[in-house]
Amino acid sequence: MDIERLKTLIKERSLKVAEKPIFKLSSGKLSPYYLDLKQITFLPEGMYLVGKLMYEMIKPFSPSAVGGLTLGADPISYSIAFVSLLDNNPLKPFVVRKEKKKHGTGKRIEGVLEKGERVAVVEDVVTTGSSSLKAVRACRDEGLEVIGVFAVVDREEGGKENIEKEGLKLYSLLTLKELL
Numbered sequence: 382m383d384i385e386r387l388k389t390l391i392k393e394r395s396l397k398v399a400e401k402p403i404f405k406l407s408s409g410k411l412s413p414y415y416l417d418l419k420q421i422t423f424l425p426e427g428m429y430l431v432g433k434l435m436y437e438m439i440k441p442f443s444p445s446a447v448g449g450l451t452l453g454a455d456p457i458s459y460s461i462a463f464v465s466l467l468d469n470n471p472l473k474p475f476v477v478r479k480e481k482k483k484h485g486t487g488k489r490i491e492g493v494l495e496k497g498e499r500v501a502v503v504e505d506v507v508t509t510g511s512s513s514l515k516a517v518r519a520c521r522d523e524g525l526e527v528i529g530v531f532a533v534v535d536r537e538e539g540g541k542e543n544i545e546k547e548g549l550k551l552y553s554l555l556t557l558k559e560l561l
Contacts, residue, residue: 386426396416398414399413401413410508422460422533438552446498475492497526510540510551511543531553536557537558
């Protein structure tokens, strides 16, 4: 089963566990657990599994595009786009920059999108949801309709609740508890 293989890969390559909180998270908080999903999403098998499983989770919502805050979301959105094409249901990938370009057209979002499109925001790991919400706000500022946030792993540390405060739902393939 694909989800079991993904869990195995994450446990073998991405999940770091310490006896005490030594890993600094993007929120600034220290944790005894660290998930580096780029060790999976930059691996051909991992990229395929994440793309396939995330596509299956997102497909019922009928978005036209998938993307999120660079860098964690980039390989995920690209793999979903590729898998969606194989299913004759192409979803366009997009990238949300951490800040607007200071040259050229000054874009914050790169992709082939038009105002009003329904988009799914994707994320590798959600802790507090702050990265996801930056992407959500950027999409909304560009006139895109965000249908939800879709993550590979939810650490279950307040992200779901913070995302819900913005009127959205968080969907995830796995939780940190399921990996421990």
